[in-house]
Amino acid sequence: MPKEFSSADIDAVYSVIANRRDVRHFIPGEVSEEVLLRLLTAAHQAPSVGLMQPWRFIRIKDGAVREQICQIVDDERQATAAALGDRGDAFMRLKVEGIRECGEVLVAALMDRRERHVFGRRTLPEMDLASVACAIQNMWLASRAEGLGMGWVSLFDPARLAGLLGIPDGAKPVAILCLGHVTAFYTKPMLELEGWARPASLDALLSTDRWRPDPQPC
Incomplete structure (x- = not known):
């Protein structure tokens, strides 16, 4: 028989999913090594197509490197605001990252292993990226269960970040992950x-059965 979970266990899973937030506001405090290992283990237990495990994680411990990452993100933030035109000013008022304030910064990278792992990727080559996203989601949910905030920062030039961190050809950074303590979680996104x-x-x-077009905005 499959392993059964209690009603409380099931409720906890759905509660963590519903209350997960993309966090940008942190308070000072280190993340314990024990908890960080649990979170990375949760990420590593994610499903991956063909068991390719294409994720790689780089832990940023050097303050100078963290500051350089901040600059890369801020440069892209400025470029995004310019591309948004009329919404640029509103975008600049949004807090888009917590790199300086959070307890831990991790960079998640995608390792291109498509030559070795054709399973599931011949017609859907994006499945390696989907696998990395599953690993990140595992870490996100585990962080929420631990009472820690996590934010996925995607505003950066991948080539520039790869150069800074020595990421080789055939791999690509896909996320800057901010992890740390919070005073409270957002009530909504x-x-x-x-x-x-x-x-x-x-x-x-x-x-159901066939694609339904999205409703037209009013």
Whole structure:
């Protein structure tokens, strides 16, 4: 018989999923080595197509390197604001990262192993990236269960960050992960609280048997 979970266990899983947040605001405090190892282990237990395990994690401990990462992110933030046109000023008011404040910074990278792992990738080559995303989500949920905040920062030039961290050809950084203590978790996604965007309902994104076009905005 499959292993059974108690009702409390099941409720806890759904509660962690519902209360996970992309965190940008942190308070000082180190993440213990024991907890960090648990979080990385959770990430490493993620599913991966063909068992390729394409994720690589780089822990940033050097303060000077962390500051250089901040500069890379800020440069892209400025470029994104310029690309947004009329919404640029509103975007610049958003807090998009917590690299300086968080207890730990990790960079998640994708290792291109498609030559060795054709399983599941012949028609969907993106599955290696999907596998890395599963690892990050595992860490996100485990962090929330541990009472720690985590934020996924995607505003950076991948080639520039790869150069800074010595990431070789055939690999690519896909996320800067900020991890640390918080005073409280956002009651809703931060971008919703800031009025930047609203999440769609499940009903709007679910169809049966055939694709249903998205409703036209009013």
